[in-house]
Structure formats: C-alpha cells, structure tokens
Amino acid sequence: MSTVNLWSDEDANNDPAVKAVFDDIRIVRKSDFVNNFWRALANDPIQLRQVWEQVKQVMMAEGELSPLTRELIYIAVSTANGCSYCVHSHTASARAKGMTNQQHAELLSVIGLASRTNALATALQVPVDPVFDIR
Amino acid sequence: MSTVNLWSDEDANNDPAVKAVFDDIRIVRKSDFVNNFWRALANDPIQLRQVWEQVKQVMMAEGELSPLTRELIYIAVSTANGCSYCVHSHTASARAKGMTNQQHAELLSVIGLASRTNALATALQVPVDPVFDIR
C-alpha cells in the first residue's frame, strides 16, 4: 500500500529516463529483478537517477570498507530510523553478499547495545568529555 | 550539564560496587581514563555493572565482526538516534581502534545515503517485495 503508483516494466518501457535506470540496475546487479523501491521512485525520474547513482558509488565503489560492512551499516541506520522496507531489503542484500547468521547475530547485538546506551546517555544528559573533542 | 551527579574517583572509592566496575574498566582498557558515561551511570550500580558486562561481551568478545566494524555500526546507530555523547565517544573509540579518515568518510557516506533512502521509502510507503520475506 504505497502513496504513489509502482511502475511496472511496461510503464518503464514508455519512459526512456526510467527505462535507462531500470536497465542499468539489471546490468549492474546481473539480475532481472527490480525491487519496489525503484518502482516507486520512478515517479520522479530525476531522483530515481540520482539515488541509483549514489547507491552505485557509495555501496559498490572501491574503498576501505567492504561491500558487506557497508550493508551492515545500512541495516543499522535503517533499524534506528524504523524503516521497515529498508531493513527487509538490506538484510536480503547483506545475505546476498555473504552475511552469515553469526554476523547477523553480532550485528543485532551491537544495535541492541547501542540503542540501550544511546537512550541512557540521553536520559542522563551526559556531558561530552573534553578529551573527545577533535579540536 | 547532566540530570544526575557525575561520580568522581573519590565517590567511587566509597562504594565497592562502583569501584569494582571502575577498576575493571581501567584494567580492560589499559587506561586510567574513565569517561563520563560511566560516572553518570554509577548512580545505579546494578545497571552500571550490567551495561559494562554487555559492552565487554558485545564489543570485545571474539566473533566474526572485527572490533572496528562493531564501532562503525555503533556510530551509525548513535547518529540515527541523535545521541551526541555516543557519537563523540564512539568516533573516538573507532579512531583508537584504527579507523582511518577514509573509513570515516565511507561510513558517513553510507549513513547519509541510508538516511536519504530511509526517508524516501517511508514517504513512498513502499510495500516490501515478497522475495524479501524469509519465510
């Protein structure tokens, strides 16, 4: 139950800008599957293009963090933000990139601990130690 | 400016339960520094002990995720939860565990992307694709 129309492949084929992104998603991911996030975002072809380019660059480009580590961070943010769709899709992505059940369990234990201590630090209004200041 | 008293070392020395945790923090971390979070939490020696034990187990025990990866996840959660103290203390922890500037930049790029797409998925109320269901 979305707030916008979800674009079918037929819809996308009638809009070159959308079709180009859907095609690129399929090529990059080596899969015919285009998940609903992109089908909803297709209502704004400009944002569709930009988000997809950002995803490719942030999640897939060479870097010092592995693609799997980036997915774990993504799940952590999505959980804290309460985004049901994102938790689902990125847990699936992490599994596709090799996340083991043990890694998932460790991820959740860190998320659970951080959520607890975040709340405690906020309730206590703990002042930041001067030593933590970078300057 | 905290909502509770911050325990000095002198205060801690007068309470064996608090002193025991402060001592253990110093031994485990091989440092005399006890940061304000623990000094605030000391008002409840039971929770102080439990949180410290949880931190040791979740953040330091052997596992499949490296201690640095766990810190990155911690920063991600703390950022999404808007915990200023936790962002400061765990960014410092991550640096102490070897986080490079490049890794920090990549962490922030994932946090920024996830925050953007979390909001978009929520505004669009994207339905979860059936393929993401584990069952």
Add this chain to the structure above:
Amino acid sequence: MSTVNLWSDEDANNDPAVKAVFDDIRIVRKSDFVNNFWRALANDPIQLRQVWEQVKQVMMAEGELSPLTRELIYIAVSTANGCSYCVHSHTASARAKGMTNQQHAELLSVIGLASRTNALATALQVPVDPVFDIR
C-alpha cells in the same frame, strides 16, 4: 490491527460527545467519510474533541501559509517520525488540496536531502555558527 477498538458509526451514535465530533468532521469536510484515526481516538472523547479542534485551527484557519503548504509540512514531519498512517492520510489530504505530482516529487527531494544532511551534521557534530544565534 489496532490497539483499541475502532468506533463504528453505530458506536458513535450511542455517545453524544463522540457523535458531535464525527458530525462536525463530516460538516467541515463536506464528506461522509470519517477515517480510522478518529474512530480509534474516539475511545477518549476528550482527546478526540481536542485534537479535532487543534486540527481545524492549525490546518484550516486563515494564515500566511496556504493549506497545501501546511499539508506538505505535515507529511515531512510524519515521514521523519516514521508514522505510516499519517504519511498515507496526509499525502491523500495534500492531493485533495491540489498537490501535483511535481510538487510531491519536490517535497520528497527536500525530505531526502534534509534526512541526508541531518545525519551528516549529527555524525560530524558540527558546532552551531555564532551567527545563527538569534540573541
């Protein structure tokens, strides 16, 4: 699947305080449709009345912001707070007040950008520039 009973029109007709609000909703909106939010809120007739009065005053009264602008702000807050029901109902309200697809796309682009920079500013713990202080 709600945590309280949803009041049917028959239920409402048996409680004058609830009936009065439902009647007013229908008159003000020139529609027979009373959405589930009010049917859930009806379990506390006092809060039902107060929230409805606040909605009329904040969303419908004369002012310098147009009714549509107010709906856009409402959607923005509801998205950031992750309220699925509110995103749905206020996106529908905004459309009923004339929101175009282009305006919806622009709204989402601002929400997406703000969510990204909010997270970055928090992760970086950027100090507020003195010039932003009103005093």
Add this chain to the structure above:
Amino acid sequence: MSTVNLWSDEDANNDPAVKAVFDDIRIVRKSDFVNNFWRALANDPIQLRQVWEQVKQVMMAEGELSPLTRELIYIAVSTANGCSYCVHSHTASARAKGMTNQQHAELLSVIGLASRTNALATALQVPVDPVFDIR
C-alpha cells in the same frame, strides 16, 4: 565540539577540490560566509561536492515549490530528526528568504500538531484506510 577538524579558509586554499566548492558557495550565495557544516564536510571532498550540488539542485532550482516553502519543509524534517545544527542553520536560511514571524509560528503549530498525532496514531496502531491506497 565536532568529531572532525573544521577546515579554515587557509586549509581550503591548500586543497583545490575543497577550494572550488567553497568558492562556488560564496558565488552562489553572494556572501563571503561559509558555515561550519561545509567546513566539517570538507574532510571528504567527494561528499562535500555532492552534497553542495544536491543542495543547489533541490533548494535553488526552478520548481513548483517556492524556495521558502522548501526551507520550511527542511526545518520540519530537521526538527523531527532532532538535528540541532540543521534547525539553527535552516531557520536562519528561511528568515533570509523572507520567513515572517507569523509564518514561523504557523510552521511550529503544524510541527507540534503533527508530532502529537504521529504519536497518537502510532500508539493506537491505526490501520490505514483502504481509500488512502493509491493503487
């Protein structure tokens, strides 16, 4: 007290990628002032460039929402996300774009109402009315 170094103009002058963005900020805004957000973001010149380009496109490009309306939406999101820095900087931006005290008051009344009803709808777990489904 930030988690990264804030780049001075002298620092920026030693890095062409950063200098180019700082220069563009000054030209576009017709002001010599570069606020701390950009000075913190400068630690990652790639993200600095991308966020600035996104800001120009989302907040300044021609569209159906006025620049002021976009700032009001930005403040709404930043408030709900609890980003102190962003609330400060975008309230200042909105004022610079002509926001009156009355408009600010109306903005806050919508934010306050939405925050109240968001919480109520979540606590009540109100089911989405079928009529709100776009499909």
Add this chain to the structure above:
Amino acid sequence: MSTVNLWSDEDANNDPAVKAVFDDIRIVRKSDFVNNFWRALANDPIQLRQVWEQVKQVMMAEGELSPLTRELIYIAVSTANGCSYCVHSHTASARAKGMTNQQHAELLSVIGLASRTNALATALQVPVDPVFDIR
C-alpha cells in the same frame, strides 16, 4: 542559543496575552520561576496559551495516573525523542514531585530495556501475534 527571542518579564509585561499566561504559570506552580520553554513559546501567544492549557489539563488534572507517573512517562518520551531540554526540565519536575533516586534508576532501566528490544524487534521485523489484535 535559541532560534527565537526569549521573552523577559519586561517583554511579557508589554503583551497582555503573554503576561496572562506567565501570571497563571506563577500562580499554578506557586513559584516566581518561569522557565525558558515558555519564554521561547511566547513569540506565538496563541500557541503559548494552548500548550499551557494542555499541560495543566494533561499533567495536573485529576485522573487515574499520579502526577509523578505522568512525569515518568514524559521523561521516557522525551528521551526517545532526543529532546535535551525536555529531559532536563521534566527530570527536574519529577524530582520536585517526589521522584526518588531509586525510581529514577528503575525508570532508566525500563527505558534502556525498551530501547534495546524496540531496535531488535525492528531489525527482526517480528510479525505481530494475532492474539495482540484488539479486534
């Protein structure tokens, strides 16, 4: 460092609508102290009046929850929402209404537990058990 002017008593004395609320706050609370929240809200006398009336009714009226229990709930919400000002002011209010250190410790232990399990339930996307449905 606020985004609006904080009204001094002298300012308030020049605006009958604001003065009336400040006077009532002093009478009801039997104290000359008017905290900054009201001095900031005074920029919109209508919202000032409405919020104060809501506070009196919700926090002080006769009911089945004690005034202290209501303050504990207020602190819990303010903590989860990351409102620093509100955590400070309502922790002080709770103490003024008799909250003991032990009660504060128990409050924090519940907040910490709920924050942990909230995050876990969201990361796991646990489906609601049919038995929890009220209907």
Add this chain to the structure above:
Amino acid sequence: MSTVNLWSDEDANNDPAVKAVFDDIRIVRKSDFVNNFWRALANDPIQLRQVWEQVKQVMMAEGELSPLTRELIYIAVSTANGCSYCVHSHTASARAKGMTNQQHAELLSVIGLASRTNALATALQVPVDPVFDIR
C-alpha cells in the same frame, strides 16, 4: 514477514539453550503462549537468554515502580521509537496487568503532549535553564 526464521516449538525442542528459555518464559508467565519476539530472537540463543533475563529483572523484580507503571513507560518509549510490534505487545501486557481504558487514555494524552512539546522545544532550540543542572 520477518527477516529471520521464527522458531516453532519443534525447532526449540531441538536446541537445549532455546528450549530452556522458552520453558522459563512459560513457567514465569504461567502461560503456554510464547510470542513471536522470542521466536525471532531464538536465532541467537545468547541474546535470547540475555534479553529474557533483562526483562525478568527490569520488568518483574521488586522495586519502587509498579509492574503496570513500568509497562506504561515501555509503551511510551516504544511509541516514540515507532516500534509497531512493541506497541502491540506491551499494550497487551499492560492490559493483562490491569491497565484500565482510562489509564490508557491518560497515557496517550501524556505521550501526545510530550511529543508536541518535544518538537516545539527542538524547533525553538530552547536553552536549558541553569536551575535544571544537577551539578
């Protein structure tokens, strides 16, 4: 639709660590019903055990706050965090511990008020009054 497998009783019977917790849940609660949260958490028997022990200690142990008051605080946190599952399960728990409709209505009125004033205080960036500082 969860991100992990939900453990059936048969699954649990094949894992002594999980079975021990499920058995204890049934004994402590004097009910055969084990809700989905525990069936999802069972994928990590260590966290399953720890969370259950924390629940017993925080929610059931002797203390100065009644078990019902603790449930109200739990609902407040879960609502502010937007955890649908937790709002459902703890509203049911509160009812099982005797929460009346009137108490539920009062709880919601405090949550609604706090959510409104949290947002206002954040939008106004109200500085904390020095008198609220504990030190």
